Amino acid sequence: MPDEKPNLSRHARHLALAQLGATGQERISAGTALLIGVGGIGCAAASYLAASGVGHVLLSDFDTVDATNLGRQTLYGPDDVGKQKARQAATRLAQMNPDIEITAIEKRLDNAALADAVKQADVVLDGSDNFATRFQVNDACVAASTRLISGAAIRLEGQLAEFGPDYTTSPCYRCLYQEADESLENCAGNGVLGPVPGAIGTIMAIEALKHLAGIESRRGVLRLFDAISGELRSVAVAKRDDCPVCGL
Ligand SMILES: [Zn+2]
Numbered sequence: 544m545p546d547e548k549p550n551l552s553r554h555a556r557h558l559a560l561a562q563l564g565a566t567g568q569e570r571i572s573a574g575t576a577l578l579i580g581v582g583g584i585g586c587a588a589a590s591y592l593a594a595s596g597v598g599h600v601l602l603s604d605f606d607t608v609d610a611t612n613l614g615r616q617t618l619y620g621p622d623d624v625g626k627q628k629a630r631q632a633a634t635r636l637a638q639m640n641p642d643i644e645i646t647a648i649e650k651r652l653d654n655a656a657l658a659d660a661v662k663q664a665d666v667v668l669d670g671s672d673n674f675a676t677r678f679q680v681n682d683a684c685v686a687a688s689t690r691l692i693s694g695a696a697i698r699l700e701g702q703l704a705e706f707g708p709d710y711t712t713s714p715c716y717r718c719l720y721q722e723a724d725e726s727l728e729n730c731a732g733n734g735v736l737g738p739v740p741g742a743i744g745t746i747m748a749i750e751a752l753k754h755l756a757g758i759e760s761r762r763g764v765l766r767l768f769d770a771i772s773g774e775l776r777s778v779a780v781a782k783r784d785d786c787p788v789c790g791l
Contacts, residue, residue: 550642554596567756568596574755575599577664579680581632582606583615583740584670584694584747590618591748592668593636593643597755600636601660603648604628615737657683666751669693670744674723681706681716685789690754691716692747695727696740699770702727703743704780705750706763713762714782715789739770746775 550572551558557568576597578585581604592600608616608623608631618635619628629647636645652660661667661683669680669691677693684691684707693716694703706715746766753760763780784791 580671584744586618587741587744599644605651694743701743701768710789717788718783
């Protein structure tokens with residue numbers, strides 16, 4: 544049993560929040576979050592989830608750290624190049640907060656393994672960089688009735704979309720995107736300003752903490768961030784009756 548004092552000090556600013564308090568923090572500490580991808584978005588989201596004391600953080604990434612990642616993937620340094628992202632991120636987060644459980648999943652998840660991981664989670668944060676994975680994660684979240692927060696960042700733009708956990712009356716990611724939108728893929732070809740994925744990952748962490756703490760959150764919303772104007776715009780996502788995943 545860890546000493547409770549460091550926890551109380553760590554979470555003092557949360558305990559002082561009227562919307563959170565001891566009950567909200569206890570819920571966060573009892574919660575489990577699954578992160579898909581520990582790149583620019585995942586590094587930022589995972590840092591705040593771990594620092595905020597989410598009880599169990601699962602990190603899924605099959606990739607290794609590349610030197611071109613270091614400008615935005617802030618859990619890694621030059622010594623980590625060539626090493627597994629999930630493992631290096633887990634090691635760093637354990638240093639940041641030794642009082643939580645962290646699980647590194649260092650392989651590409653097939654549908655069955657993903658379903659198992661999603662079942663363990665109270666909230667899923669998808670920071671992956673391709674639509675095949677985003678659709679696969681959405682399918683698993685709809686099947687398990689799990690809250691999904693999906694993020695993407697490219698060039699000077701970012702977006703996040705929030706769905707579930709009740710998909711009978713609210714939309715899913717597949718209601719928003721019926722097919723892959725290539726303009727949201729391939730950081731390597733298009734470039735990305737370092738802090739943009741960090742900003743998206745940070746808002747995803749806020750939304751995940753709200754969900755875990757039981758603070759009312761919107762379902763079926765797309766938030767668009769434009770780094771040129773600095774504006775964040777919210778758009779409601781409509782549920783599609785003919786959605787192949789959550790439709791009637
Ligand atoms: Zn749907």
